[in-house]
Amino acid sequence: MKGFAAVIRRDLTLAFRGGGDIMTLLLFFVMVGAIVPFAVGPDKALLSRLAPGIVWIAAFLSLLLGLDRLFRNDHEDGSLALFRQAELPLAGLVAAKVIAHWLLAALPLIVASPVLAVLLAMDAPTWLRVVLSLVIGTPGLAALGAMGAAVTVSLPRGGLLAPVLITPLALPLLIFGTGSIDAMAGNSALLLLAAVSLVLVAVAPFMAALALAVSED
C-alpha cells in the first residue's frame, strides 16, 4: 500500500516541481473553449446551446495532451522495468499513476471550468451540471488515456498515435457526458456516464499493465 501512495506523491511532486505542465494544460483547455465563438460567431443563444459540447471536447483534448507524460519518462529512465519487482503488482502502480494523472490533468480543468462557463454564456445550473458530468466522466477519460499511453509507450512518436487510438473508444463518455448536461436527458445519462467511467477505471490498470509488460519484452 505504501508503494501506491509513494507513486502518487512522486508524480505530484514531479509535476509541481517540474515547471508549468499543469498550467499549459489549463491554458489549452481555456483556449480551445475560447476560440469557438470566433469560429461560430458570438451569438449568445447559439453559444450556450453548444457550451456543454465545447467544454467536453476541450476537456477531452486537454487530457489527450497530457497523455504522453504518463509512462514515457518512466519507460526511458528504467523505472518501468524496476516497477516489475515492486511490492505492489504492476496494475496497482498503474492505478496510482492514473489517479495522479487525473489529479494533475482533469481536476485543474474542472476548477477552471467557470472561466469557460462565462465565456460561453452558460447559466449557473448548466455549469453545475457540467461540473458534475466532468467529475464523473473524466476518470474514465484518464483511464482510457492510460491504456492508450501504455500501448504506445515503446514507440518513439507514440504521443501522436495514442489520441488516434483512443478517440473512437472515448465516444460513450462524450455522448453521455454532454447528454447528462442538457436537462431533457438528465439523470439516465448521468448514471450511464458513471457506469462507463467505472468500467474503464476498473479495466484500465490491468490492460495498461499488460501493455506495459509486453512493451518491455
Added chain:
Amino acid sequence: MTGLGPHWVFIVAAYLGVALVTGLTIWSVVASARRIEARIARLEAETRPHVVAAGRPN
C-alpha cells in the same frame, strides 16, 4: 433491367463499387505475394553457392 429509374442508379453504383474495391483488394494481395516471392527467389539465387555448402535445407 428497365430504364435507369431513380433507384437503379444507386443499385448499379453499389454493386460496381463493391466489385471494384474487392477486385482491387484481391489484386493488391496477389501482387504483394508475387513481389515478395520474386525477391526471395533472387536472394536465394544469390546465396545459393554458400547456402548449399552449409548444408542448410532450403
Added chain:
Amino acid sequence: MSSVAEKPNWFSRLANPGQFLIWSRLVNRPLAVVTGLVFVAGLYYALLHSPADYQMGETVRIMYIHVPNAWLSQFVYGVMVVSALGSLVWRHPMADVSMKAAAPLGAVFTGLALYTGSLWGRPTWGTFWEWDGRMTSTLVLFFIYLGLIALWRAFDDQLRAGRIVAVFTLIGAINIPIVKFSVDWWHTLHQPASVFTPEGPHMPMSILMPLLIMTLAFTLLFTSLQLLSMQVEVRRRRLATMEKRRAYAAGTPN
C-alpha cells in the same frame, strides 16, 4: 559462411509457419473456385431471381451486399480478438500473423459497409449520410480498424508489435459493445423515428435466400484473402530474416 548459418535461427523454431504455408497453399486454388461459384449463385439470386421488396422496391438489392459487409466488419474483428488471445495467452507464432493480415481486410469490408449503407440510405433518407445508430457504429469501427493498422505500421520490429497490437485489440473489444450501446442511445435521443430496415428472420424466403448466399460468398472471400495475406506475411518475415542475415554476414566477415 559465418557460424550463424549453422545455428538454428528463430525461423526454424517457428516450425509451424512452414507447415501453415504448405497446407494453406494447397487450399488457395479450390477455395477461390468455391468463392467464385457461390458469388455467381448469390448474384443470380440477388439481381435476377428475387422479387422487389414490397416496401423499399428495388433498393432491397443493395441490402444483399450491405448486410454481408456489415456482418464481416464485426466477424473480422472477432477473428482478430481470437488471434490476439492466441498471441498473448498461448504465444502462438501464427496468431499475430493472422491478426496483422485481418486488420486491412476488416477495414476494407467496413468501408464497403459504409459505402453500400450510404447508397442504400440515399433513396430512403434522401441524403448519402444519416447519423443513424448502425451506420455511426460502423463508422466508429472503421476508425478503430484504421487506428490498429496505424499501430501496426508504427513499429519497426514486427515481432514485438504483434503482442502490443494484441493488447489494444482486446481493449477495443471491451469498448466496442459500450460504443454501440452509447451510439444507439444517442441516436434514439436525437432522432426517435428510425428507418425500418428488414433485418430480422421475418423476411420472406425469397429475400432471405439471396442474403444468406451473398453473406456466405463474402465470408468465403474474406477467408481466402485472409489465408493468402497470412502467407504473404510469413514470406515477408522470411525475406526480412534473409536480408538481415545478408547484412550480418556482410558486416562480420569471420
Added chain:
Amino acid sequence: MPAPDRLPQRQIDVTDLACRRGERLLFSNLGFSLAPGRALLVRGPNGTGKTTLIRTLAGLIAPDAGSIAIAGRSEEERPGTDMHLLAHASGVKGRLTVEENLAFWRAVNGGSGDAGEALDIVGLRGIADLEAGHLSAGQTRRLALARLIVAPRPIWLLDEPTAALDAEGDALVGRLIDSHLAQGGLCIAATHLPLALADTDRIATLTLGGAA
C-alpha cells in the same frame, strides 16, 4: 556493513535456456545453478546476450526455450519481489532529491533498511538533499546501488554494475556483493570488467558467445 541478518534462502536452477533478440539467436541450451551465498559472473563480448540474460532472469523477457527455477519461494509470493535488478537505466528522477528518490524506491519495494545508513554506505549522505539531476553518472550509479541496500532482497541481478564508477566505486561494489553473499544472498553480475571480490571460491564464471 548492514547487520548480517540472514536473507531468505533462494536457489536458482537454469536449464537449457535459449534467448533471441529480433531474428538473431543469442544463446541456446544455457544451464547453471546457484546456491545461496554464491555469485555468477557472466562474461563475453558485447552483443552476446549478457543484458538479455539478466533481463530474462528478472522476468522482463520470456525466454524462447528452457526454464528458470527459483526454489525457496512461498506460494503467495509474487515472482520478482525477491530480486533486485540493477540495469543501465537507474530509475532516478532528476527533479527529486537524492533522499526522495531513495525514499520512493524504499516505499515501492517495501524496504525495511534505513535510508540514511544506505546513503552513508554509498557515500552520498552529504548531498542527500541535492536534486538528483545534478549528480554525476558515478553518483547516480551509487544512488541506484543504495536502492538495493535499502530493501534487502536475496537475489541481485547486476548488469554492468561497475559502469561509470571509478576505482573507489569498484571497491564499493565488491564490498557490497561480498556482504550480500555473506548474508546468504545470490548475485548474477554481467560485466566485462573484473570485479573486486574477496574470496573468489564463491564465484562461478559463465562466458557467452563463441564457446556456449
